[in-house]
Structures are given as C-alpha cells and as structure tokens.
Amino acid sequence: MIERTLVLIKPDGVQRQMVGKLLNIFEESGLKVVGLKLVKPKKENVEKxxxxxxxxxxxxxxxxxxxxxxxxxxxxxxxxxxxxxxxxKLLSYLVGKPTVAIALEGNEAIYAVRKIIGSTEPKKADPGSIRGRFGTDSYAKADSEDRAVRNLVHASEDKENADREIYIWFDKDELLDYTVANEPYL
Incomplete structure (x- = not known):
C-alpha cells in the first residue's frame, strides 16, 4: 500500500551535516521524496x-x-x-533551530521509515539503523543534561500521525505527485 510519512532531520543531524547521507538512505530504500525543505521551526509548529x-x-x-x-x-x-x-524538552530543542522536513512516499512508507531509523534511544537501536549507526546519545546522558535525546531524526509513528504531521510542516501545494524511474520495480 502506497502511503506518505513525515521525517524530520533534527538539529543534531543538520549540525552534523548528515542531511545528504540520510536522504540517500531513504532514497536507496525505494522511498520517494515528495516534499523537502530546510526550516527554522516556529514555536506554533512545534507545539502542533x-x-x-x-x-x-x-x-x-x-x-x-x-x-x-x-x-x-x-x-x-x-x-x-x-x-x-x-x-x-523537545519544544526547546526544535524551536528556532535548523531542521529538515521531508515527506516521503512509498509502499508501507511509515513502517519502512520506522525500521530504517531504529529505536528512539540510539544505544538500543539496531546497528544497521540510522540511529544505531550514527547516534551517540543516550537517555541517561540527555537526562543528566536536562535536554531532549539527540537521535538525529523524527518519523511519524502511524498513519494517523503521518497524515496530521505532514500538514503541519507542508502546505498541500508543496507536496508533489510524480513518477521516478524505478517505481514500476518497487
């Protein structure tokens, strides 16, 4: 089933200059970018x-x-x-800091993205996942510093959240419908 989901590359991913690398991982997995922008999130958006x-x-x-x-x-x-x-802590972490919003589309995109990014806590994430491979933070360290965990990315948890979250970050006319060359094979 073709569906859309939201991914945010959080400020730690942007600061570490991982945007291209992370986009590549999603695209290599057969997911199509249908919306993409670098934003400095406003408080209202993050609160939504x-x-x-x-x-x-x-x-x-x-x-x-x-x-x-x-x-x-x-x-x-x-x-x-x-x-x-x-x-x-999440509000404090995201508001006003460079973040990349990505709308992805593909077969069971929500499940695929959740699997690709791995567990919320980087140290518990599968080694092949984004958080397991590139994450260096832990809940304990974040708690000791009274901040949100730096786990590089956010991804919609389910269809309901994906449908809600995409339109917090994108206007309808910012999402594109198009075909990529490999679509018939995926």
Whole structure:
C-alpha cells in the first residue's frame, strides 16, 4: 500500500551535516521524496507537532518509566508529568533551530521509515539503523543534561500521525505527485 510519512532531520543531524547521507538512505530504500525543505521551526509548529495531547504524554511517560525500571531506577513522577517534561524538552530543542522536513512516499512508507531509523534511544537501536549507526546519545546522558535525546531524526509513528504531521510542516501545494524511474520495480 502506497502511503506518505513525515521525517524530520533534527538539529543534531543538520549540525552534523548528515542531511545528504540520510536522504540517500531513504532514497536507496525505494522511498520517494515528495516534499523537502530546510526550516527554522516556529514555536506554533512545534507545539502542533508535539501536541499537548494527554494520551501521547502518558504514553511517553509510561515508556520512560519502564526504561528506568529496567535499570532499577524508580521515578516518583506520574506518567503524565514525565510526558510533559519530555514534550517541553523537545519544544526547546526544535524551536528556532535548523531542521529538515521531508515527506516521503512509498509502499508501507511509515513502517519502512520506522525500521530504517531504529529505536528512539540510539544505544538500543539496531546497528544497521540510522540511529544505531550514527547516534551517540543516550537517555541517561540527555537526562543528566536536562535536554531532549539527540537521535538525529523524527518519523511519524502511524498513519494517523503521518497524515496530521505532514500538514503541519507542508502546505498541500508543496507536496508533489510524480513518477521516478524505478517505481514500476518497487
């Protein structure tokens, strides 16, 4: 099934001059770039992207608590409080810093991109994934410095998020429909 998804090359990926390398990985995987731009995100856009959605924040907080529990560390904050902190760190990290927004299209693009980028925490990501291969950060280091984890890229989690996120970063007329030479073979 052909679908579209959003990828953001976060400020750490831009600062490390990895934009071309990461684009190449997506294209070599058979994904087609249908939207691309370098942006300095405004607060309103980032707040829409990481919406103050209680369900999302609780989910993030739950994953964070579980990650710490694996290390034998008990967090006293609620899942919602942890999720709010993570959101605030992400807002602080992205607002006003160079970021590349990419809309990709391809067969099961959302799943393909999630597999290509790897686990959110670089040290836990598969070695062949973008985060596993190029990521150097960890949750522990990010927490010790009270900042968001530097994991190079963001990718839409599912179809609902992809449909929402793409139009936060792109106007409809900025997304192109065209055919690439290898499409009949993919």
């Amino acid at each position: 992207h990481y919406a103050a959605d209680e369900k999302w924040m609780v989910s993030v907080g739950t994953k964070t608590k579980a990650s710490y529990a694996e290390k034998g560390v008990k967090l006293d904050k609620t899942e919602l409080e942890i999720g709010q902190e993570v959101r605030n």
